[in-house]
Amino acid sequence: MAALSAASARPVTLTDTALQVSGLYKAYDGQAVVAGVDFAVPTASCFGLLGPNGAGKTTTLRCCLGLTRPDAGEIVLGGHPVPAGAQAARRRVGVVPQFDNLDPDFTCSENLLVYGRYFGIADATIRSRIPALLDFAGLSGKASAPIPSLSGGMKRRLTLARALVNDPDIVFLDEPTTGLDPQARHLIWDRLKRLMAQGKTLILTTHFMDEAERLCDQLAILDHGRVMAEGAPRALIAGHIEPQVIEVFGDDVGRWAASHHDLGERLEVAGDTAFFYCREPAPLLAALADEATNSGLRYVHRAASLEDVFLKLTGRDLRD
C-alpha cells in the first residue's frame, strides 16, 4: 500500500475546492444538453452526480475533464482552468470510465505500466507501484493474467487500479458499479471508502440511489441539463420529501387510493402500486389493517429514501 498511502502524507495543495463548475452550458444542434449547471466539490469529499439517462451527467463530466468544450461557463479542476489547462489538471486526476477500455492485448500489470507511461511516469516508478495497486484491487495473483480471462468485476477493479496509477488527488468514476453483482459492488464501495480515508476527492455519477446515499457527502440531482436539487443525502430527503412511505399494491389499488388519499400528504399511483408519502403513518396503517385483507391489497411501510426524492424531482417516465 506504500504507493497509495503516500497520498495522505502529501500536504493538501492548491485550494479547498477540488472542482468548481459555474454556469456550464453546452448545446448540440441547438438543443441544450447542459443548461446552466453550477456546483462545487470540496477537496477530500465524495460528490455524486445523479440523474436519469440523458440528464447531462456524461456531458458535464466530459466538460470537467476538458474533453468537450462548453459553449459557456467556467470550470476549475484541481486549481487549473478547464479546458485551457485541462492537460495539466489531468496529471492529478484519475478516471474510471463507464465502459471497460482496458487494453485486451496486455496482462493486468502491462495495462498499469502502459497507462502510467501516459502520465510521463518512469517505468521503474510504475513497476514499484504495481504490486500495491493490484493488491488494492484484490488482483494480487493476477499480475500476468490476460484481460479476456477476467470477470466483469475484476475488470472494473483493474480499471480502478489503473485510475490510481498516477496517485491522483481527484478520481472521477462514471457509474462505477453498473453491471456488477452485489459482491463486486460492495468490494468497490469498500475501496472507494478507503480512497476517501486517504483524502482523495471522489466525483461519481450513478443512478443507484443506495450507492449515492452510502458514499456521497454531497450530491446534485441533474435533469434536463439542470441541477434540480443539491445537498447532503439526508438533508435532501428531509428537505424534499415526507419521511414515511407506504406502498400499497393490488389489482384495484387506484380506486382504493383515490378514496383514501387524505390519509397521506402526497399520493402517487404508478401501475398497480400507490405510494403514500406521509409524516404520520398511523391512520393509513390502521385503515390498511382494517381493509387490506378483504380488498386483496398488500403493503410495505418504509422510511423515505433518496430514490423517492429522485423520482419526485425527475418523474416516473422512462428515459431512453
Place this chain on the structure above:
Amino acid sequence: MRGSCFALPRPGLRWLPVWQRNFLVWRKLAFPSLLGNLADPLIYMLGLGYGLGGLLPAVQGVGYVQFLAAGTVVASTMNAATFEALYSAFSRMHVQKTWDAILNTPLSLDHVLTGELVWAASKSLLSGGAILLVVALLGLAASPLALWIVPLIFVTGLAFAALGLIVCALAPSYEFFMYYFTLFITPMLLLSGVFFPTERLPAVVQTIAGWLPLAHAVQLARPLLLGQLPDDALAHLAALLAIAGACFCIATALTRRRLLK
C-alpha cells in the same frame, strides 16, 4: 469546438508512450505479423518477376524481376502503413476505445494521432525494410545507394499513414475501408509504375498518375535500387512530405470533430 477543430496539430513530444503501447502489442505478435507482411509481396514479386518476367523482354533496360523489386518494396510499405492506420487504428479508436482511455490522461488527441502516425510509419518500415533486405539478399540491389530506400520507406509510410488516418476518422465501420481500397489504393497500385512503366499509359492518365503518392515513391526507389541517382529526387521527396503533412492536418481536424464534440 469548430474553431479549435481546425487548429494545426500540436504533436509535442509526449506521443512516444502511444507509440510504445502499439510497439508492445506488436512485439507480442511480431513473428506472425512479419511473416504475413513478408510472404505475400515476395510471392507476388518472385512469381510475377520470374514467371511473367520470363516471357518479357527487358523492361526499361533491366530484367522484369529487377524492375518489379522496387515497386514491391514501396507497395508493401504502402499496404503496411494503410492497414495499420485503417484497421488497427480504427479498432483502437472505435472498438477497444483505447484512445478514450488515453484521453483521460494528460495526453491530448494530437499526441494520440501523432503516436499512431509515427507507429504506422514505423510498422511499414519493418515490412518494407524486410522486403528490401530479401531483395538485397537475392542480389537485386545494385549498389549501396539502395540504403537510401530505408528513409524513403519511412517517409512513404508517413504519407500513407496520414492518408489512412483521414479515412479512419470518417469511417462508420470496418466495411467503409473497402471503398478506400477499391477506389484509391488498387487503382494507384496499377497507375504508379509498380508493375509496368507508366509510359505505356495514355498521356492524361500519366499526368494524373504522376501526382499519386505511390508514384513519387516508385520514382525514387527504382533508380536507387538499380544503383542510379533518381531524377528530381528532392521534388519527389518534398511531394511525399507535403502529402504527409497536409493529410495529417486534415486527419487531426476530422478526428477532433469526431471525438471531442
